[in-house]
Amino acid sequence: xxxxxxxxxxxxxxxxxxxxxxxxxxxxxxxxxxxxxxxxxxxxxxxxxxxxxxxxxxxxxxxxxxxxxxxxxxxxxxxxxxxxxxxxxxxxxxxxxxxxxxxxxxxxxxxxxxxxxxxxxxxxxxxxxxxxxxxxxxxxxxxxxxxxxxxxxxxxxxxxxxxxxxxxxxxxxxxxxxxxxxxxxxxxxxxxxxxxxxxxxxxxxxxxxxxxxxxxxxxxxxxxxxxxxxxxxxxxxxxxxxxxxxxxxxxxxx
Amino acid sequence: xxxxxxxxxxxxxxxxxxxxxxxxxxxxxxxxxxxxxxxxxxxxxxxxxxxxxxxxxxxxxxxxxxxxxxxxxxxxxxxxxxxxxxxxxxxxxxxxxxxxxxxxxxxxxxxxxxxxxxxxxxxxxxxxxxxxxxxxxxxxxxxxxxxxxxxxxxxxxxxxxxxxxxxxxxxxxxxxxxxxxxxxxxxxxxxxxxxxxxxxxxxxxxxxxxxxxxxxxxxxxxxxxx
Ligand SMILES: Nc1ncnc2c1ncn2[C@@H]1O[C@H](COP(=O)(O)OP(=O)(O)O)[C@@H](O)[C@H]1O
Ligand SMILES: [Mg+2]
Numbered sequence: 001x002x003x004x005x006x007x008x009x010x011x012x013x014x015x016x017x018x019x020x021x022x023x024x025x026x027x028x029x030x031x032x033x034x035x036x037x038x039x040x041x042x043x044x045x046x047x048x049x050x051x052x053x054x055x056x057x058x059x060x061x062x063x064x065x066x067x068x069x070x071x072x073x074x075x076x077x078x079x080x081x082x083x084x085x086x087x088x089x090x091x092x093x094x095x096x097x098x099x100x101x102x103x104x105x106x107x108x109x110x111x112x113x114x115x116x117x118x119x120x121x122x123x124x125x126x127x128x129x130x131x132x133x134x135x136x137x138x139x140x141x142x143x144x145x146x147x148x149x150x151x152x153x154x155x156x157x158x159x160x161x162x163x164x165x166x167x168x169x170x171x172x173x174x175x176x177x178x179x180x181x182x183x184x185x186x187x188x189x190x191x192x193x194x195x196x197x198x199x200x201x202x203x204x205x206x207x208x209x210x211x212x213x214x215x216x217x218x219x220x221x222x223x224x225x226x227x228x229x230x231x232x233x234x235x236x237x238x239x240x241x242x243x244x245x246x247x248x249x250x251x252x253x254x
Numbered sequence: 255x256x257x258x259x260x261x262x263x264x265x266x267x268x269x270x271x272x273x274x275x276x277x278x279x280x281x282x283x284x285x286x287x288x289x290x291x292x293x294x295x296x297x298x299x300x301x302x303x304x305x306x307x308x309x310x311x312x313x314x315x316x317x318x319x320x321x322x323x324x325x326x327x328x329x330x331x332x333x334x335x336x337x338x339x340x341x342x343x344x345x346x347x348x349x350x351x352x353x354x355x356x357x358x359x360x361x362x363x364x365x366x367x368x369x370x371x372x373x374x375x376x377x378x379x380x381x382x383x384x385x386x387x388x389x390x391x392x393x394x395x396x397x398x399x400x401x402x403x404x405x406x407x408x409x410x411x412x413x414x415x416x417x418x419x420x421x422x423x424x425x426x427x428x429x430x431x432x433x434x435x436x437x438x439x440x441x442x443x444x445x446x447x448x449x450x451x452x453x454x455x456x457x458x459x460x461x462x463x464x465x466x467x468x469x470x471x472x473x474x475x476x477x478x479x480x
Pocket of ligand 1: 011016034035036037038039040041042043198
């Protein structure tokens with residue numbers, strides 16, 4: 001279980017996230033939706049501590065951490081939390097100087113200190129899972145966007161994190177290419193991977209999200225089941241936002 | 255055999271020996287040390303606390319803003335006045351190292367900054383420390399971009415070592431000057447010295463091409479990462 005309590009994040013004077021309270025059950029998929037600049041990426045980045053919140057408490061499984069104004073969070077705490085998470089970025093961010101399989105192995109070897117052979121076997125397993133075993137030795141630059149994102153998913157999953165954080169995983173992809181990424185993420189969801197993903201892709205959210213969170217101007221406006229949020233949200237603002245992305249064709253960048 | 259060719263052949267062993275014992279070691283050692291100094295300086299400027307940034311900037315400002323020949327004179331002829339006596343070769347080594355350190359730090363700073371921020375985040379997201387992210391993710395990508403400008407610096411250095419003649423280092427150019435003093439054939443000897451410098455630069459250019467080809471194997475930088 002992942003729990004965010006009273007999380008607040010500021011950049012200087014600008015409050016980006018205010019009093020965020022969320023419960024993400026184990027083996028569930030949560031979609032974060034909302035207008036650009038609403039704080040979706042920042043929220044994801046607060047979960048793996050790429051950003052350190054100014055207040056609140058974060059719990060991932062057995063690990064928890066409290067934030068307070070002026071309290072410096074040390075590397076040991078960051079590492080303890082971060083190793084529970086894996087992250088998938090909008091622009092993939094594969095390491096261009098490493099082959100597909102080296103990308104997946106990197107964390108296992110460098111961070112967890114696994115022996116090369118064991119890491120290679122685990123990486124191969126994951127590449128098979130995302131259907132890219134045949135591209136194991138390819139350089140990222142030679143892969144399509146969809147393939148790169150699937151390698152990135154395998155890289156994020158390599159150390160078996162408790163939660164997979166996805167920041168608009170399909171936004172940089174054409175519809176055909178995003179389909180293969182949606183398929184991979186759906187399969188992971190069916191297997192019970194705990195996921196939180198920011199997305200504008202209604203097709204993705206409605207297909208795999210158990211829970212949808214509508215975030216606007218740093219606040220959670222509404223939380224509900226996907227079917228409810230997308231067809232009859234309780235809040236007027238949520239309904240307007242859903243209507244606007246439907247009008248835009250269901251998928252757009254942001 | 256024409257006289258000029260005979261003279262060139264006769265002086266070749268002396269010139270080559272000077273190149274082998276002074277020019278090449280001076281070039282290689284000061285380049286390697288200078289790169290290390292440049293890396294430290296670049297990292298200090300990019301990531302260090304304010305006082306360290308100031309020291310690094312001051313160092314680069316002084317070295318880039320004054321002539322190399324004057325720097326060599328200060329080190330070799332000037333420092334003895336305050337009790338620091340150096341042999342010619344170490345004095346030259348220090349001068350060239352400081353020089354390479356300053357110029358390469360600017361190059362290294364630029365190429366480190368050119369690696370997209372998302373690469374740091376990707377490295378951090380899999381749990382890497384700053385040092386692991388730097389050495390395993392950022393520097394390898396920066397190195398690739400750095401090959402052409404650092405090669406330029408290296409080739410300039412080979413030629414600039416001739417300035418060490420002015421502080422009595424018996425390197426290639428000074429050997430040529432000595433032979434001229436006894437043979438009175440400046441044109442022939444200086445052209446011969448020039449040809450040897452040309453040969454050394456050409457070898458380095460060829461190495462640069464091979465290095466670039468090696469880095470090119472992983473294709474273009476990912477557009478999407480920009
Ligand atoms: N490093 C930063 N410094 C200052 N402001 C930031 C930073 N990162 C994000 N922001 C601001 O935080 C707000 C939320 O951004 P973000 O989390 O990226 O929203 P979303 O992902 O929903 O589009 C935006 O107004 C953005 O300008
Ligand atoms: Mg975003």
